Amino acid sequence: EDQVTQSPEALRLQEGESSSLNCSYTVSGLRGLFWYRQDPGKGPEFLFTLYSAGEEKEKERLKATLTKKESFLHITAPKPEDSATYLCAVQAAGDYKLSFGAGTTVTVRA
Amino acid sequence: DVKVTQSSRYLVKRTGEKVFLECVQDMDHENMFWYRQDPGLGLRLIYFSYDVKMKEKGDIPEGYSVSREKKERFSLILESASTNQTSMYLCASSFNNEQFFGPGTRLTVL
Numbered sequence: 001e002d003q004v005t006q007s008p009e010a011l012r013l014q015e016g017e018s019s020s021l022n023c024s025y026t027v028s029g030l031r032g033l034f035w036y037r038q039d040p041g042k043g044p045e046f047l048f049t050l051y052s053a054g055e056e057k058e059k060e061r062l063k064a065t066l067t068k069k070e071s072f073l074h075i076t077a078p079k080p081e082d083s084a085t086y087l088c089a090v091q092a093a094g095d096y097k098l099s100f101g102a103g104t105t106v107t108v109r110a
Numbered sequence: 111d112v113k114v115t116q117s118s119r120y121l122v123k124r125t126g127e128k129v130f131l132e133c134v135q136d137m138d139h140e141n142m143f144w145y146r147q148d149p150g151l152g153l154r155l156i157y158f159s160y161d162v163k164m165k166e167k168g169d170i171p172e173g174y175s176v177s178r179e180k181k182e183r184f185s186l187i188l189e190s191a192s193t194n195q196t197s198m199y200l201c202a203s204s205f206n207n208e209q210f211f212g213p214g215t216r217l218t219v220l
Contacts, residue, residue: 004152032207043114043200043211044153087152091207096141096160097168098209102152 002027006088006101013078013108021073021104023088033071034098035064036087044087078108113137114212116201122218129188131215133201141204142184144168144176146197147214153200159184191219 005024013019025033032051036044048057050066057064061082063074073086085105089098117132135142141160145153145168155168157176165176173195177185184203188195196219202209 034207034209036211041214041216043202043213046208046210049208089153096158096166096204097143097155098153099155100145100153102150 002090002092002099004088004090004099004101006086006104008104009102010105011107013075013106015079015108015110016077018074018076018078020075021086021088021106023071023073023101024069025071025088025090026069027090027092027099029093031091031093031095033066034089034091035062035071035073036089038085038087038103047086075106078106080108080110082106083108114201114203114210116199116212116215118215119213120216120218122220123188123191124220125192127188127191127219129191129217129219131186131188131199131201131217133184133186133212134182135184135203135210136182137203137205137210138181139203139205139210140181142178143202143204143209144174144184144186145200145202146170146195147200148197156186193219195219 035047038044048064085103087103089100143158144156159165159178175187199215201212
């Protein structure tokens with residue numbers, strides 16, 4: 001069974017204080033690893049897909065990296081508008097569905 | 111822009127009632143999904159559909175059924191609502207493995 005574990009559960013940052021979120025996974029043949037952002041009371045919003053170890057993707061202050069066992073979401077010089085819950089999900093080869101982690105809630109104080 | 115809409119943002123029902131949650135997508139996507147999201151548990155897949163009239167059970171299908179009569183519409187049915195089905199319900203459709211989510215329906219069963 002696919003498993004996704006995200007850490008920490010919650011992260012409080014000062015504006016400008018860079019940090020990283022971790023997503024550890026076990027899956028029988030990775031088809032893709034996905035990062036989503038979710039604001040309170042809203043549906044998740046797609047951020048990145050990573051397909052193979054060594055791959056990196058960037059979007060504004062966010063950078064996602066992938067190894068064979070985990071992915072990191074780096075937040076560089078965060079701003080208060082980066083406050084959200086960040087979700088990680090994996091998709092196994094030949095499967096339609098995604099298996100999600102419980103998320104990391106990031107709060108950035110001005 | 112992909113748009114996934116859900117029929118209600120908030121819903122309150124009584125134990126034993128039959129509940130219909132509707133989801134519509136406007137991008138001709140083949141695959142559609144229903145998840146529930148609970149604190150600390152993340153998103154859990156209830157059912158998904160990879161074509162009209164085709165459906166497959168996800169990880170937690172008990173107490174739920176689905177209907178997909180048209181490509182753009184995927185309905186989740188609670189045959190007899192129970193208090194443990196109080197949750198946030200999220201619908202998604204996908205293209206190229208990227209899932210697009212609706213805004214969610216917060217269902218409370220009293």
